[in-house]
Amino acid sequence: MTVVYSMQHRDPRDEDLIKGTTGDWEIILGLEVHAQISSKAKLFSGASTEFGAEPNTQVSLVDAALPGMLPVINRYCVEQAVKTGLGLRAKINPYSVFDRKNYFYPDLPQGYQISQFKSPIVGEGEVVIDLAGGRSIAVGIERLHMEQDAGKSVHDLAPGNSHVDLNRSGVALMEIVSKPDMRSSDEARAYVTKLRTILRYLGTCDGNMEEGSLRADVNVSVRRPGEKLGTRCEIKNVNSIRFIGQAIEYEARRQIEILEEGGSITQETRLFDPKAGETRSMRSKEEAHDYRYFPDPDLLPLVLDQADIDRIAANLPELPDDKKARLMSEYGLSAYDATVLVGEAATADYYEAVMKSGKPGRDGKLAVNWMTSDLYGALNREGHTIETSPVSPKQLGELVDLITDGTISGRIAKDVFDSMYKTGRDPAEIVEKDGLRQVTDTGAIEAAVDAIMAANPDKVAQAKEKPALAGWFVGQVMKSTSGKANPQVVNEIIAAKLGASSDD
Amino acid sequence: MMSDLTKLTLAGARDALKAKEITSVELTGAYLKAMEAGKALNAYVTVTADKALEMAKASDAKLAKGEGGALEGIPLGIKDLFATKGVLTTACSHILDGFVPPYESTVTSNLWRDGAVMLGKLNNDEFAMGSSNETSFYGPVVNPWRRNGDTTNLVPGGSSGGSSSAVSARLCLAATATDTGGSIRQPAAFTGTVGIKPTYGRCSRWGVVAFASSLDQAGPITRDVRDAAIMLGSMAGYDEKDSTSVNQPVPDYEAALGKGIKGLRVGIPKEYRVDGMNAEIDALWTRGIEWLKAAGAEIVDVSLPNTKYALPTYYIVAPAEASSNLARYDGVRYGLRVEGKDITDMYEKTRAAGFGAEVRRRVLIGTYVLSAGYYDAYYLKAQQVRTLIARDFAEAYRSCDVLLTPTAPSAAFGIGEKTSDPLSMYLNDVFTVTVNLAGLPGISVPAGLSSEGLPLGLQLIGKTFDEETLLRAAFALEQAAEFTAEPKTWWTA
Amino acid sequence: MSVDQNTVRRIAKLARIAVREDELPALAGELNTILDWVEMLGEVDTQGVEPMTSAVAMTMKMREDVVTSGNHQKDVTGNAPSSEDGFYVVPRVVE
DSSP states (O other), rough: OOOOOOOOOOOOOOGOOOOOOEEEEEEEEEEEEEEEEOOOOOOOSSBBBOTTOOOTTSOOTTTOOOOOOOOOOEEEHHHHHHHHHTTTTOOOOOOOOOOOEEEETTTOOOOOOEEEEOSSBBBEEEEEEEOGGGGGEEEEEEEEEEEEOOOEOOOOOTTTTEEEEOOTTTTTEEEEOOOOOOOOOHHHHHHHHHHHHHHHHHTSSSTTTTTSSEEEEEEEEEEEEOOOOOOOOOEEEOOOOHHHHHHHHHHHHHHHHHHHOOOOOOOOEEEEEETTTEEEOOOOGOOOOOOOOOOOOTOEEEEOOOHHHHHHHHHHOOOOOHHHHHHHHHOOHHHHHHHHHHHHHHHHHHHOOOOSSTOOOOOOOOHHIIIIIIIIHHHHHHTOGGOOOSSSSSHHHHHHHHHHHHOOOOHHHHHHHHOOOOOOHHHHHHHHHHHOOBBHHHHHHHHHHHHHHHOOHHHHHHHHOOOOGGHHHHHHHHHHHHTTHHHHHHHHHHHHHHHHHHHO | OOOGGGGSSSHHHHHHTTTTTHHHHHHHHHHHHHHHHHHHGEEEEOOOOOHHHHHHHHHHEEETTTTTOOTTTTTTEETTTBOOBBBBBOOOGGGGOOOOOSSHHHHHHHHHHOOOOOOOEEEOOOGGSSSOSSSSOOOOOOOOOTTTTTOBOOOOOOOSSSHHHHTTTSSSSEEEESSSSSSSEEEEHHHHEEEEEOOOOOOOOOBOOOOOOOOOOOEEEEEEEHHHHHHHHHHOOOOOOOTTTOOOOOHHHHTTTSOOOTOEEEEEGGGGGTTOOHHHOOOOHHHHHHHHHHTTOOEEOOOOOGGHHHHHHHHHHHHHHHHGGGGSEEESSSSOOOSSSSHHHHHHHHHHHHHHHEEEEEEEHHHHHHHHTIIIIIIIIHHHHHHHHHHHHHHTTTTTEEEEEESSSSOOBBBTTTTTTHHHHHHGTTTTTHHHHHTOEEEEEEEOOTTTTEEEEEEEEEEETHHHHHHHHHHHHHHHEEEEOOOOOOOOO | OOOOOOHHHHHHTTTOOOGGGHHHHHHHHHHHHHHHHHHHGGGGGGOOOOOOOOOSOOOOOEOOEEEEOOOOHHHTTTTOOSSSSEEEEOOOOOO
């Protein structure tokens, strides 16, 4: 894209500025994210989109651009683009046009890419991103358009030759173009992360960056704070969120160095090399492009019925921002906890299942803590995901209840959890069968305290001098009750006894 | 066995086959023999004799059982622009050297579904770019017609010159053709045959090598109007593989013939009486008007004010689309490859060697008019003018049902006469190209001979998807014109 | 608007057609003849006129999301001037 988009004004934050040798610099970032639409078949042909097939086995005659072959659009892909547009709170254009972008490349069989240039299917929208310290900003979306992916050229199979595989050729992509609204690599990473979350919530793109389902072209420029925009470079096809951050950091410093040495930036396309951790110029793309866009005469304008748009809108899933707000109000969660939970729809779903499986009034904060510490820890350790968790939401909820109502202590709960994870048994059953029920009977606890005090008169004397030593008695009591004594009750009784003695 | 089976019309042959008076093998054999004898015309670029006889046998088996489709056993020639499965398909371009499609075009599939027999592939202008069939990589096609007392070889029109020449010389019973700016109708007019270009969207473009996607339409070239109706009925139809194919039922075109044209309003567009118009053409047109009036039609004067802008519009839109459509010929996946020092060098050498002069000219024009800074002035402007041209027709059709015009500004000319002046060649399409720009159906009907003894055609233009009325009017025109002249068979030597 | 030899060279490059230097003058001449002729459209008042998007009024048809084609590796590469192990082979492309 060579269009200059309107950008929002933001006062530069000190922590975002890069210190050069001659002063501060501000980074201006805009992203073009290519998201593969999760469809079974390609955008204009009936070939499969599955990843990893043998070369040229998922190529229809249309994808190979054999003479006389014609494109017919996949309705599902159109609906997914609309759905995504709605998810980005963007304007859906009821009239859009497919254009041909003409250029020669061996992985572009038609000699043109079918894309949308002047009239994209989705117009302006917005993505709110969450940043460290509870800060959040809105990043403007300029547009979303549909286009075909290209094939793949493999350069290292034989010297002097490239090998072309068209399996990807014609796969449906959404190009989501942001406004140049980001000012740091953190913001760019948060933007892509959030965008991916939204796409996954919508189910329109699987967001799998390793398989190339989501890639970003990053436009980077630097300027003195408040001055006019600098010349930008476009880093093509960055395929991980970490690399996006690294590429931006490297590229910004490269540009600053050039400028500080009195040089100037050449507008160009660059490639990020993750091994070297640097960007470098793509000379092959340096030739002046003239894509000769014109409406594809094999297709007609794409006209959407308002009724169809409304139907898609009506069936839109709850989006991360809405879910976050609801979790906060419904379960009294902090913004931080809610943000963590909504990062993946499955996590938030699990949490809600926990909260809905039992009686109303379950401790929401305690449930989050159990999910994000013990459950996540175990899942990671055992190579499970939230979807394959051996502990069901209902079971985790029951465990929380057992802690809240004092049946077990937090410490015992950890053992119960481990047992639940290993055996899949319900927590109540484990507590009963293993006799882990917390002892809250003050008489029994008092007896245990008395026994220990009687056996350790010297310690009693010391503790009376130094109340901090009371902890030793607590530990001994817990040990003698196999951890089942209610720690609160134990504390109170010991404090009372030591205090009472000192009054003698 | 009848003495000269190739004298039959398609309808006649169909009836004789159904009545078991002849067999498809006999009929097909007669055509294969005529093709062999007619090699001098260069109408065929590929002959599929074995396949033809095999298909004919299969048809005979069906006919013997009283079965078979609308074209059962009818031998046809296929323009080389149509992809034919397992049979060399080159669009008569060097760049498609050796290309054997693993698929069959929808239009030819429809013909085979209805029982037709394929004789071979017919010559055409390279990628259908031309009006004389002189741009074919396989050399020019010769018109079977010659001027009185003259042995000069004449062009058969283009781009469907192989189709028109073969039908006229009886080297096939009927032929498929395509029309982007007049490529069915002008060759028909040059050879005393009938050619109909249906409404855009009527015939599927799937499997037809593309020239200009928004203008290309397939149609038949035949001996007479009835044959055209029969052929079109088989070729037309909705195709879900072509986004621009229309989902409308195909009427029984043959049944529409002979209903007469009493009360039919025939529009005469005054702008077609162009400056310096050939007097013979003008006279023929006047005669045509009289014939239709005598048959009961009402003659209405209409105006198509943007007519003179049609050709320049066409020569922006068509090359622009072609420049993009022909980008796929890059030496990577099929056809010619000329090796180079790197990929770009390979592309450039392949395309330089693979495209002929006219194709190169149009690709360059098309590339230029789409290039940065020129799109609005050329392509956008042309598409706006196209809207105006279509509006002119819509306005004219408020007061008439069909239009009558000449098909071409002259009779067939000599091979080589116009090749040095592309613009004079382009002017051949002056009466036909408006129809493509507006997406309308048009038909050329042979209506008389020039003073030199060459056939001349009149064109009827119909309303969108109203091929029935168009064919009905054409049938009336044909009956009134009583065109029975035939070329002398000089080529059999 | 008339094209000079440099323009022809640039256009030929965009179109990936090798043109010899000695062909440029004649090509420029031919293209200019055609371009001068189409200049005629400048006379037409097209203010507010929508460009044509389809010769015949119709809406775009759509297909369902169903896999209908695949495993045609031979059909797809069978006509290739050079292919190997199911790939098309081309002269080395440098990125």
